[in-house]
Amino acid sequence: MRAALLALTLTLVACGKSTIDDFGGPPAGAPASPAQMKALDGLRPGDALAGTKVVRVDAVDRGMMPVIVEAQGARARLDVCLFSDEAPGPVARTERYAIYLTSGDKGAPQLPADVTTAAIEALAARLKKVESSAPPPAGVTTYASEKAP
Numbered sequence: 001m002r003a004a005l006l007a008l009t010l011t012l013v014a015c016g017k018s019t020i021d022d023f024g025g026p027p028a029g030a031p032a033s034p035a036q037m038k039a040l041d042g043l044r045p046g047d048a049l050a051g052t053k054v055v056r057v058d059a060v061d062r063g064m065m066p067v068i069v070e071a072q073g074a075r076a077r078l079d080v081c082l083f084s085d086e087a088p089g090p091v092a093r094t095e096r097y098a099i100y101l102t103s104g105d106k107g108a109p110q111l112p113a114d115v116t117t118a119a120i121e122a123l124a125a126r127l128k129k130v131e132s133s134a135p136p137p138a139g140v141t142t143y144a145s146e147k148a149p
Helices: 002-014 034-039 113-130
Strands: 052-057 065-071 074-082 097-102
Touching (some): 065 113
Antiparallel strands (some): 052 065, 074 097
């Protein structure tokens, strides 16, 4: 399976199209739905999130709402999905949602821990603010290890 994915990726890159971003997910460009935007309290590219800037808010990917943030030349992907006691522990949670962290490619610059923590806490605060009034967007599920980026 991995070899087939690599061959497909190499073929598409040779044709000028990449099918995976630097976090192993689908290519950038599929924007978040209006329901996602509402669930994320209107968070959009260009917004500040603690000490980071939101680069992208992508469409639901493998049951999660990806939020890509950057600061100091490094990026992180914050994945928001439905919370479940049966899932691995998230880096943060609200009553309804869990947040998981993906740092990107090995060897790529990493956000400092304090910056990452502040961004995660700020995202959790935004989720808490609207979770009672905004239903979960279509396609958002609980975390499962096979979904992990």
